[in-house]
Amino acid sequence: MRILVVEDEKRIADFLGRGLESAGYSVDIAPDGQTALDLVHATDYDLITLDLMLPEMDGMKVLEKIRNRKTNPPVLILSARGAVEDRVKGLELGADDYLTKPFAFVELLARVRVLLRRGQPTPEKLVVGELTLDCIRRKVTHSGENIELAPKEFSILEYLMRNKGRPLSRTMIVENVWDMDYDGLTNIVDVYIRHLRSKIDDRYTQKLIHTVRGVGYMLELPEGRADKAN
Amino acid sequence: MKRQLFRGLRFRLALSYTIFFAILLTGFGFVLRGMLSGVIETTVQGLLDEEWAACKGFLRINAAGALEWSYDPNDKEEASIVERLRLIYMIADDKGEVLESSEMYREMGFQSPAVITQVLNDSKPSYTYHPNFRGQVFMVRQGTLSENGHQYFVALGRNFTPSQKVIDEFSVDYFAALPFFILTAAFLGWLLARRAMQPVTEVAAQMSQVSESNLSLRVPPRGSRDELDHMIESFNGMVARLEKSFQMMRQFSTDVSHELRTPITVVRGQLEVAMMTARNEEELRVAIEGALEDIDRLSQIVRALLNLAKAESGQLAMQFQELDLVPLAQEVLEELEIPAQYRAVKLTASLPKSAKIMADRIQIERLLYNLIDNGIKYTREAGFVEVSLKARPLEDTFELEIRDNGEGIAPEHLPHLFDRFYRVPMKESGGEKGLGLGLSFVSWIVKAHHGEIKVISEVDVGTTFQVTLPMAAATIKQANEYANQREIAGRH
Numbered sequence A: 001m002r003i004l005v006v007e008d009e010k011r012i013a014d015f016l017g018r019g020l021e022s023a024g025y026s027v028d029i030a031p032d033g034q035t036a037l038d039l040v041h042a043t044d045y046d047l048i049t050l051d052l053m054l055p056e057m058d059g060m061k062v063l064e065k066i067r068n069r070k071t072n073p074p075v076l077i078l079s080a081r082g083a084v085e086d087r088v089k090g091l092e093l094g095a096d097d098y099l100t101k102p103f104a105f106v107e108l109l110a111r112v113r114v115l116l117r118r119g120q121p122t123p124e125k126l127v128v129g130e131l132t133l134d135c136i137r138r139k140v141t142h143s144g145e146n147i148e149l150a151p152k153e154f155s156i157l158e159y160l161m162r163n164k165g166r167p168l169s170r171t172m173i174v175e176n177v178w179d180m181d182y183d184g185l186t187n188i189v190d191v192y193i194r195h196l197r198s199k200i201d202d203r204y205t206q207k208l209i210h211t212v213r214g215v216g217y218m219l220e221l222p223e224g225r226a227d228k229a230n
Numbered sequence B: 001m002k003r004q005l006f007r008g009l010r011f012r013l014a015l016s017y018t019i020f021f022a023i024l025l026t027g028f029g030f031v032l033r034g035m036l037s038g039v040i041e042t043t044v045q046g047l048l049d050e051e052w053a054a055c056k057g058f059l060r061i062n063a064a065g066a067l068e069w070s071y072d073p074n075d076k077e078e079a080s081i082v083e084r085l086r087l088i089y090m091i092a093d094d095k096g097e098v099l100e101s102s103e104m105y106r107e108m109g110f111q112s113p114a115v116i117t118q119v120l121n122d123s124k125p126s127y128t129y130h131p132n133f134r135g136q137v138f139m140v141r142q143g144t145l146s147e148n149g150h151q152y153f154v155a156l157g158r159n160f161t162p163s164q165k166v167i168d169e170f171s172v173d174y175f176a177a178l179p180f181f182i183l184t185a186a187f188l189g190w191l192l193a194r195r196a197m198q199p200v201t202e203v204a205a206q207m208s209q210v211s212e213s214n215l216s217l218r219v220p221p222r223g224s225r226d227e228l229d230h231m232i233e234s235f236n237g238m239v240a241r242l243e244k245s246f247q248m249m250r251q252f253s254t255d256v257s258h259e260l261r262t263p264i265t266v267v268r269g270q271l272e273v274a275m276m277t278a279r280n281e282e283e284l285r286v287a288i289e290g291a292l293e294d295i296d297r298l299s300q301i302v303r304a305l306l307n308l309a310k311a312e313s314g315q316l317a318m319q320f321q322e323l324d325l326v327p328l329a330q331e332v333l334e335e336l337e338i339p340a341q342y343r344a345v346k347l348t349a350s351l352p353k354s355a356k357i358m359a360d361r362i363q364i365e366r367l368l369y370n371l372i373d374n375g376i377k378y379t380r381e382a383g384f385v386e387v388s389l390k391a392r393p394l395e396d397t398f399e400l401e402i403r404d405n406g407e408g409i410a411p412e413h414l415p416h417l418f419d420r421f422y423r424v425p426m427k428e429s430g431g432e433k434g435l436g437l438g439l440s441f442v443s444w445i446v447k448a449h450h451g452e453i454k455v456i457s458e459v460d461v462g463t464t465f466q467v468t469l470p471m472a473a474a475t476i477k478q479a480n481e482y483a484n485q486r487e488i489a490g491r492h
Helices: A010-022 A033-042 A060-065 A084-092 A105-117 A150-163 A170-177 A182-202 A225-229 B002-007 B009-058 B078-083 B103-108 B113-121 B160-206 B227-277 B282-314 B325-335 B335-340 B361-378 B409-414 B438-448 B473-477 B479-483
Strands: A002-004 A026-030 A047-051 A077-080 A097-100 A125-128 A131-133 A141-144 A145-147 A207-213 A216-219 B058-061 B067-070 B088-095 B098-101 B126-131 B136-145 B150-159 B321-324 B348-349 B355-359 B382-391 B399-403 B450-456 B462-470
Touching: A002 A010, A002 B067, A010 A026, A010 A105, A010 B227, A010 B479, A026 A033, A033 A047, A033 A097, A033 A207, A047 A060, A047 A105, A047 B002, A047 B438, A060 A084, A077 A084, A084 A097, A084 A170, A084 A216, A097 A182, A105 A170, A105 B227, A131 A150, A141 A207, A150 A170, A150 A182, A150 A225, A150 B160, A170 A182, A170 A216, A182 A216, B009 B058, B009 B078, B009 B126, B009 B136, B009 B150, B009 B160, B058 B150, B103 B136, B103 B150, B113 B136, B113 B150, B126 B479, B136 B160, B160 B227, B227 B282, B282 B438, B282 B462, B321 B325, B321 B361, B325 B335, B325 B355, B325 B361, B325 B382, B325 B399, B355 B361, B355 B462, B361 B399, B361 B438, B361 B462, B409 B450
Parallel strands: A002 A026, A002 A047, A047 A077, A077 A097, B348 B382
Antiparallel strands: A125 A131, A131 A141, A141 A145, A207 A216, B058 B067, B088 B098, B088 B150, B126 B136, B136 B150, B321 B355, B382 B399, B399 B462, B450 B462
C-alpha cells in the first residue's frame, strides 16, 4: 500500500512518513502542490493525505486537479483550518475524510485503514464468527438467535463489522453513525458500546468488541488478529 | 408596553405639544379678555366724556358757588339729558366741600379732599371705579370745571356693572371651554407624534435586525436627506466599523489557532511516532529534543501575541520622555553585531550627533531591534544593512532608514507586510521562519509615537524600511542646528 503525504511543514511530513512506514505502508512526501501532482501522475497511490495551506498552489486546487484524473485514490485532508465551512468545502470537493490539526497519530492511522478498505464491494451480509448482520433486512443474529437492536446500536455494529479488525476512534464512530462531527457526542459512543456488549458479548463466550487503548473500539474474532495491519 | 407609553418619545412629544397649547390658549384668553375690557372701558369713557361735554353746557355756577342747571324744561330731549346727568354726579369746590350730589353717588361715598385737590391740579380728567354697597361698580370721570375764576371738581358716574358682566361672562365661557381645547390639542398631539415617530419606529425595527451574526446588514437610507437619514448613516457607519473589528478579531483568532495548531501537531506527532517506532533511547531523546524546540517556539508565539494584544488593547503603559535616538541606535547596533557577523553581513550606520524625540525607550528599542534584525535576517548572505538617521527640519521629524540588499519583497506582498502572521514566502526554503508578528508590532509602535512607516522594495535589489518620527518639541527649536548635522560614520 502506497501513501502520498502532501505537507509543506517539514517536521509534520517527517513524523507522518516515519509513523506510516512503521505501520507498514510505503510513503512518498510532496512539499508542494506541483510536486504532489507530478507524483500522482507518475505513481498509483492507494491514499493521499493533503495539507490545505500549501505554498503557491492551495490544497483545495490540488484536490480538484487530483479529482479530475482517472485514478481516484481516497484523499484525507489534514488541515489547521478547523472551521466547519472548510470541512464541508473539502468534503464537497471530493475529499474522503477531514482531520483537523492537531490530531492524534493513532486517529490518523485508524482513518487511513478505513479509507484503504474503501472501494471493496460491500456484502449484503456481514459475518464475524457466530455474529451475522443482514444489511438489507436490518437484522442481527448470534448463533441463530435473533438480537433486537436500537437503530443507532445497529448502525454502530454495522460500522464495526464493516471495518472488522480495524480500530475505530470514537470521533470516527460519531461521524459515521450520527452524520456529524460533534466532540460532545464521543461519550455517548461509550454508552452505546456498553449496550451493544450486553446484547452481543455478555451472553456468549466469544467476545467480539474490543477496546483499543488510545484509539477507541474494534470488532474482531479473538484469534483473527492477524489481518490487523490492513 | 405601559412603561413605553409614558417614557416613550411619542408620549413626551405629545405632552410638550399639549403643554405648549395649554400655555398658548391660556395666554390668548387673558389677552382677549384684556382687549375686550379695554374696548369696553374706552367706550364707557367716551360716553362719560360726552356727558361731560353736555354737563359743561347745562351747568352754571355763579361767583357765590351756587349751582344752576340751565336748560329748557319744555324741551323733552334736554330735560332727559340733564336728568340722566344728574343721576350719578357730584360737584365739590376747590376746598373739597361737596356742593351737590345725587342719591346714587352718595351711596358710593365721596372722594376725599386730597383726591379732589389732586384732580383739580391735574390738567387732564381721570377715571376711577367706585363700588357701592349693592355690589354695583361705577366708572367715575373726575374733571375740573372753571367758572368765574373758581375751579370746581365735577365727578360724573356711569354704571359699569353690565360691562363688567360682559367681560366676566366672556372669561367664564372661555376658560370653561379651555380644557376641551387642551384635550383636543392633546389628542391631535398624540396623533401627530405618532406620525412623526413612525419613520423612527420603522428604522428602529430595521436596526434591530442587525446583530452580531449579520453585521453585513445595513439600514437603507430613506432618501429624504433629513435628520433620520443622517442617523441612519451614522448607524451604518458604526456597524461598518463594528463589522471590521469583528472580522479582524475573527481573523486574529483563526490566525492564532492556526499558528498554534502547527507546532502542537508537530510536538504531538513526533512524540507519538517516536513512542511507536523508537528502537532505542537515543531515538527517543532526539524526538523529545525536537518536541522541546517546538514548545519553545510555541511559548515565543504566545509571548509575542500577548505583547501585541496588550499593546493594541491599550494595556501597555507607555512612558513618554525625551529620548536621544542616537545612543540607543548605537546600543542596538552593537548588540546585533554578532548575528550580523554570523551571516557575514556588513552593518553600517550613519547617525547625526543627536536626535531627540518624545518616546517610550523600551518600545523604540524594540522597534530598532526588530527592523535591524529583520534586515540582517533577510539581506543576502554577505550582503549589507545600512542604518541611517536624518533630521527633516521642515517637517519637524526624524527619518530612520534601514536598507538591505536582500532578495526584496514582491509588490503583491507589500500591502500585507504589517499584518499579523503574514510571512513573505521565501524562495529558498529551509531558512528560519519568523513568527510573522515583529513587523505588526513595529507598525503599532510607530503609530503609538504618531509616526509613519513605509516600505520600499525591489525584487533582487533590496528592501528599505522608512520610519518617520516627530521631533521632541525642544529639538524643533534647534532645528537649524541639525540642518548642517555632522554625520558620524559607522564603525565599519
